[in-house]
Amino acid sequence: MQLTVVGTGYVGLVTGVCLADNGNHVVCVDLDAAKVQRLAAGETPLFEPGLSDLLSTNLAAGRLRFTTNLADGLRSAEVAFVAVGTPPKADGSADLTNVELVSLAVARGAPRDLVMVIKSTVPPGTCDAIQARVSAESRRRISVVSNPEFLKEGDAVNDFLRPDRVVIGDADKAAGDLVEELYLPFVRNNRPILRMSRSAAELTKYAANAYLATRISFINEIAELCERLGVDVNQVRRGIGSDARIGQHFLYPGLGYGGSCFPKDVQALAASAKRVGSGAALLDAVHARNQAQRARLIGRARERLGGFAQRTIGVWGVAFKPKTDDIREAPALDIIDAVIADGGRVAVYDPKALPPLQTRFGGSPGASRISYADDAYDVLTKADALFICTEWNEFRSPDFARMRELMATPLIFDGRNLYDTSTPARYGFEYHSVGRPSAKSE
Numbered sequence: 141m142q143l144t145v146v147g148t149g150y151v152g153l154v155t156g157v158c159l160a161d162n163g164n165h166v167v168c169v170d171l172d173a174a175k176v177q178r179l180a181a182g183e184t185p186l187f188e189p190g191l192s193d194l195l196s197t198n199l200a201a202g203r204l205r206f207t208t209n210l211a212d213g214l215r216s217a218e219v220a221f222v223a224v225g226t227p228p229k230a231d232g233s234a235d236l237t238n239v240e241l242v243s244l245a246v247a248r249g250a251p252r253d254l255v256m257v258i259k260s261t262v263p264p265g266t267c268d269a270i271q272a273r274v275s276a277e278s279r280r281r282i283s284v285v286s287n288p289e290f291l292k293e294g295d296a297v298n299d300f301l302r303p304d305r306v307v308i309g310d311a312d313k314a315a316g317d318l319v320e321e322l323y324l325p326f327v328r329n330n331r332p333i334l335r336m337s338r339s340a341a342e343l344t345k346y347a348a349n350a351y352l353a354t355r356i357s358f359i360n361e362i363a364e365l366c367e368r369l370g371v372d373v374n375q376v377r378r379g380i381g382s383d384a385r386i387g388q389h390f391l392y393p394g395l396g397y398g399g400s401c402f403p404k405d406v407q408a409l410a411a412s413a414k415r416v417g418s419g420a421a422l423l424d425a426v427h428a429r430n431q432a433q434r435a436r437l438i439g440r441a442r443e444r445l446g447g448f449a450q451r452t453i454g455v456w457g458v459a460f461k462p463k464t465d466d467i468r469e470a471p472a473l474d475i476i477d478a479v480i481a482d483g484g485r486v487a488v489y490d491p492k493a494l495p496p497l498q499t500r501f502g503g504s505p506g507a508s509r510i511s512y513a514d515d516a517y518d519v520l521t522k523a524d525a526l527f528i529c530t531e532w533n534e535f536r537s538p539d540f541a542r543m544r545e546l547m548a549t550p551l552i553f554d555g556r557n558l559y560d561t562s563t564p565a566r567y568g569f570e571y572h573s574v575g576r577p578s579a580k581s582e
């Protein structure tokens with residue numbers, strides 16, 4: 141099929157590349173000229189395992205190309221995917237400006253009838269509203285289909301190629317059938333393609349993310365209780381997770397969820413619920429717990445150190461989770477900001493996410509208080525404490541003896557519970573983690 145994908149972020153780029161790999165002809169459109177130039181040269185502007193190889197292969201095969209020109213991108217399109225960002229507005233609701241602009245531009249610029257697939261995460265009712273608008277504004281027949289994306293950053297290519305399920309919401313069966321045809325090669329393992337109304341599809345995406353976020357906030361709330369009671373949350377976690385009705389997944393206490401999806405989607409769903417007069421107390425509490433969770437470990441460190449002024453803090457991991465370079469809403473940013481605001485210094489190591497961090501702080505008033513290292517041990521030199529913010533594999537079995545030698549104070553605040561509490565203590569560390577008793581060497 142001849143496809144167009146507008147937006148080449150984590151979702152749009154993975155969608156375009158994976159659909160091209162199946163033999164479709166895909167034109168990816170983005171307004172970011174520098175990004176388009178790099179992609180056309182076979183260079184991935186974001187880190188996602190497996191993406192680079194697929195990009196090069198499909199560019200070389202002539203099935204994939206990139207442009208900033210939407211009209212050029214739409215020339216042969218039978219299906220146009222909209223995969224632009226839907227960031228949060230100040231009140232938490234989803235900012236649909238980009239989706240509305242792009243869907244209208246696609247409808248106006250379509251040289252023939254086409255199916256428009258909304259892949260961006262949008263509140264229930266958005267696709268119906270877009271349909272009404274594009275039907276009024278286009279000379280072509282445009283059928284709007286909702287096809288929310290469930291891929292996880294860090295495993296996005298694998299998730300797209302082997303989805304747990306594909307959700308297709310349509311009001312026009314033939315349009316939904318066409319989108320289903322595109323996905324059939326990815327569900328040969330009998331995973332379901334779920335057909336539903338557009339609003340049900342839109343709500344399914346938010347409900348899935350909100351439920352996963354709820355599990356994280358739930359275990360984080362239990363973790364605080366554990367800290368106050370002197371109980372090890374891991375024992376409780378295993379105790380409840382062994383119940384088949386509950387399961388172990390998404391019950392890991394820590395610094396709370398981050399990234400470009402959970403924080404914004406929980407708030408956007410709450411805003412949608414309130415708009416139609418539905419209760420959102422649970423969603424509000426999930427968000428509030430997540431904010432509090434980040435602040436808690438910072439508060440414990442501040443109290444232990446007597447503030448961060450004049451302190452040097454090492455940070456391991458800034459990506460919001462491992463295997464990605466995405467730092468949007470990453471808990472590490474709150475920690476870095478807190479140390480700098482107090483007049484301390486931060487030395488940061490992350491195997492993939494330093495470039496976006498450098499962009500965020502470049503030229504900012506705090507820029508001179510932050511340094512970046514190519515090696516995890518370099519951030520420990522004369523450090524007063526180490527914060528662990530991302531559970532990259534390389535942090536799981538570190539050389540504690542070497543760490544102890546490098547640091548000014550043997551103090552670890554582990555926001556990801558990477559170690560058995562007794563291990564760092566055995567090497568002379570004072571070790572604070574989440575929901576578990578702190579440990580010190582005897």
Ligand SMILES: NC(=O)c1ccc[n+]([C@@H]2O[C@H](COP(=O)([O-])OP(=O)(O)OC[C@H]3O[C@@H](n4cnc5c(N)ncnc54)[C@H](O)[C@@H]3O)[C@@H](O)[C@H]2O)c1
Binds near residue numbers: 146169224260262
């Ligand atoms: N990142 C994820 O893990 C993930 C997973 C599932 C769903 N989603 C949803 O998918 C959508 C996209 O997310 P993302 O993380 O890929 O976003 P992103 O910010 O990484 O990428 C968005 C891209 O769209 C481009 N863009 C913006 N306006 C444009 C316009 N008018 N014309 C052309 N290009 C334009 C931007 O330049 C950017 O390259 C969001 O709604 C998000 O909630 C994201």
